[in-house]
Amino acid sequence: MDLNIIKTFIIAAEFNHFRKAAERLYISQPTVTVHIKQLEKELGVILFERVGKNIKLTEAGRSYLQNAKRLIEVYEEGITDIQSFSQGYTTTLKMAISP
Numbered sequence: 437m438d439l440n441i442i443k444t445f446i447i448a449a450e451f452n453h454f455r456k457a458a459e460r461l462y463i464s465q466p467t468v469t470v471h472i473k474q475l476e477k478e479l480g481v482i483l484f485e486r487v488g489k490n491i492k493l494t495e496a497g498r499s500y501l502q503n504a505k506r507l508i509e510v511y512e513e514g515i516t517d518i519q520s521f522s523q524g525y526t527t528t529l530k531m532a533i534s535p
Contacts, residue, residue, distance in 0.1 A: 437478065439511060442504050444471040445483065449493055449501050 448457040448468060458465040476483050483497035493501065 438474075439508065441471045441475050442507060444468055445475055446501065446504055446508065448472060448484070448491070449497065452491055452493075453489075454491060455489075 444457065444461060444463075444467075447460050448454055451457050451460065454468045454472070455465045458468045461468070472484060479496075479500065481496040481500075482494055483500060484491040485494055
């Protein structure tokens with residue numbers, strides 16, 4: 437699974453609009469549509485109800501949105517941790533100061 441597809445889903449869900457999501461992600465609107473269709477095919481559910489140019493999350497889409505956000509959050513935390521580790525930060529120093 438491509439994490440860019442997950443990010444596209446999250447942004448599209450926030451804007452409820454594929455064109456606005458495309459503008460935010462600096463990709464074309466047809467690319468957003470392809471990403472969403474790929475994700476729906478992989479998950480086996482419809483994530484958005486499409487009415488003309490308007491979209492809204494389905495019940496399955498709302499359910500998956502929380503998981504998608506956690507997935508991206510864990511990925512980004514992992515990147516931050518490994519970057520810190522590669523720079524030599526292996527422990528955390530905590531200090532407390534009393535007035």
